[in-house]
Amino acid sequence: MKNALLTELFQKFALQYVKPLAREIDELERFPQETVKLMGTQGLLGLTIDQNYGGVGASTADYINAVRIFSRYCATTGVILSAHTSLCVDPIMKYGTEEQKAKYLPRLASGESLGAFGLTEPNAGTDAASQQTKAVLDGDDYVISGSKIFITNAIYADIYIIFALTEPSLGTKGISAFIIEKGIPGFSFGAKEKKMGIRGSSTSELIFDHVRVPKSALLGPLNGGFGVAMGTLDGGRIGIAAQALGIAEGAFERVVEYVKKRVQFGKPISAFQNTQFKLAEMRTKIRAGELLLEAAANQKDNGENYNESAAIAKLYNSRIAVEVVDDAMQLLGGYGYIRDYEIERMYRDAKITEIYEGTSEVQKMVIAGKVLR
Amino acid sequence: MKIIVLVKQVPNTSEIKIDKLTNTLIRKGVESIINPDDLAGVEEALKLKSRYGGTVTCVTMGPFQAESMIRTLYGLGVDHAYLISDPKFAGSDTYATSTILSSFLKTLEYDLIIAGYQAIDGDTAQVGPQVAEMLELPQVGHLHAICGYQDGVLQVEREDETEILTIDVRLPALVTTLRRMNTPRLMNAWDAFRATSKPFTLVRFGDFPVNELKIGLKGSPTQVSKTYTKVLVQKAPIEKVDAKEASKKILALLYPYLGVK
Numbered sequence: 001m002k003n004a005l006l007t008e009l010f011q012k013f014a015l016q017y018v019k020p021l022a023r024e025i026d027e028l029e030r031f032p033q034e035t036v037k038l039m040g041t042q043g044l045l046g047l048t049i050d051q052n053y054g055g056v057g058a059s060t061a062d063y064i065n066a067v068r069i070f071s072r073y074c075a076t077t078g079v080i081l082s083a084h085t086s087l088c089v090d091p092i093m094k095y096g097t098e099e100q101k102a103k104y105l106p107r108l109a110s111g112e113s114l115g116a117f118g119l120t121e122p123n124a125g126t127d128a129a130s131q132q133t134k135a136v137l138d139g140d141d142y143v144i145s146g147s148k149i150f151i152t153n154a155i156y157a158d159i160y161i162i163f164a165l166t167e168p169s170l171g172t173k174g175i176s177a178f179i180i181e182k183g184i185p186g187f188s189f190g191a192k193e194k195k196m197g198i199r200g201s202s203t204s205e206l207i208f209d210h211v212r213v214p215k216s217a218l219l220g221p222l223n224g225g226f227g228v229a230m231g232t233l234d235g236g237r238i239g240i241a242a243q244a245l246g247i248a249e250g251a252f253e254r255v256v257e258y259v260k261k262r263v264q265f266g267k268p269i270s271a272f273q274n275t276q277f278k279l280a281e282m283r284t285k286i287r288a289g290e291l292l293l294e295a296a297a298n299q300k301d302n303g304e305n306y307n308e309s310a311a312i313a314k315l316y317n318s319r320i321a322v323e324v325v326d327d328a329m330q331l332l333g334g335y336g337y338i339r340d341y342e343i344e345r346m347y348r349d350a351k352i353t354e355i356y357e358g359t360s361e362v363q364k365m366v367i368a369g370k371v372l373r
Numbered sequence: 374m375k376i377i378v379l380v381k382q383v384p385n386t387s388e389i390k391i392d393k394l395t396n397t398l399i400r401k402g403v404e405s406i407i408n409p410d411d412l413a414g415v416e417e418a419l420k421l422k423s424r425y426g427g428t429v430t431c432v433t434m435g436p437f438q439a440e441s442m443i444r445t446l447y448g449l450g451v452d453h454a455y456l457i458s459d460p461k462f463a464g465s466d467t468y469a470t471s472t473i474l475s476s477f478l479k480t481l482e483y484d485l486i487i488a489g490y491q492a493i494d495g496d497t498a499q500v501g502p503q504v505a506e507m508l509e510l511p512q513v514g515h516l517h518a519i520c521g522y523q524d525g526v527l528q529v530e531r532e533d534e535t536e537i538l539t540i541d542v543r544l545p546a547l548v549t550t551l552r553r554m555n556t557p558r559l560m561n562a563w564d565a566f567r568a569t570s571k572p573f574t575l576v577r578f579g580d581f582p583v584n585e586l587k588i589g590l591k592g593s594p595t596q597v598s599k600t601y602t603k604v605l606v607q608k609a610p611i612e613k614v615d616a617k618e619a620s621k622k623i624l625a626l627l628y629p630y631l632g633v634k
Contacts, residue, residue: 005565043562
């Protein structure tokens, strides 16, 4: 269930701090550090964290609502929050020991630390089981070597959940998850990626060159990392489904405004059936996406298995985001193609939602797997 | 420091429409907001709390719909709120309102009472000073800033038409705040999330001693006999001339007032 006052806060925060920066951070490919800092002081980075650990104790539905509302104005801000919450906070809450929770959650809740997640490697994308990063036991420590690519929040994060082979002969059953902090010797970053969309978000390679971590950095069971990764990505998919829906809603809001004002052939183009039918299709897609998203979030909140619902919500919402921004741009015509009108940015931002945190094809594998089980 | 802020929910007058038949405000569909001068007071109270410790309590009088305002106040970090609401209080003018508020405030503990300078729906600026008088408290109105607090003395700056006065006032006291003295904070998620289920105290007639003859519509000395909308009449003539000609004509009109030739 969504909290009405939190919704009011997200909306105010979005209008006051997120919207005004959206264009600038896209153009300059600048990470909005000041917004992230403010998100921390307003409690937005600790929405799902238990109150015992300094969090808000709100529901997945509330957190999803924040990602969705921010993404209406700026998809970059949406994904920063989503990666932090779904991919770092969530696995620590779900798989962390009491010591790990007490150590990391208060920092993540207050915004002192930002979270990130590293699974993908140059040769392990959809085939996540082909990990090459290794963690070798040496006395009481693990020594991690390898690299992770396309990591969201990369250089601005402080706490990372990363995956490495602890038993290479066992394949997926030999992967473990680790909590790594920025600044430890041997841990560095590759070049910043230049992206088509969400250009304000920080995306880089994480490089581990004999990074020594104690056994206590292990998150979840030894060799149980694949389960941690898959469980975490289920939650991440709801976050990206929310981001995608937000992008679609943002484009829809702007196109509705535009067609009422744009006059051609002596009347606003909203008077034409082509416009009306397009708007009706867009609205229907958005409404359907909203129901799928909320169903998945509520299932997670109720402790039910939401693996399939999350895949469906992400598959559908990422597709309709791409379709809705495309239709919106067509209705705006030449103006839509001009940067001043924001649809151009949304058009570029939407596509990534079909790719990251499991491509649409991965979502289909998950869904079909359930169907054919 | 125990701080009480008097707050009022008001219609957002920047969106107000007048019913031309009845000459009254159309309240339907008009957003309700926290009176801006009061919200500035809440912000000052929360700042004082974070600097010197203590509690921030809000007291409001009005219909039940003010609950939504209380939720927002809780979301900002206010500790507790009282909603004074009873049919017997309805129709109170400023004097009756001050009578009710001050009678109720006598039942609470406080070091400082903050009231907004005036409400945007009435513009009287009377309730704060009246409450101070009725409680026999020192008062400083029209604050530009609250600077600090030490040894039971609050240092404030009062804004006049031409000057700023720095005043030390010994607590307990009442001050009135101006909307332009600060930028109210945004709600925070911690307090906003808890706000929904956080209890407030509903105060009815009979819950505290008050003279029944001095409250409500009947107890109010002010009686509004008629309300009407001002009709604006265009008195100045309009001429369409070029800029040079226009400046000459304007100067000619101004000369008698400038004392120059």
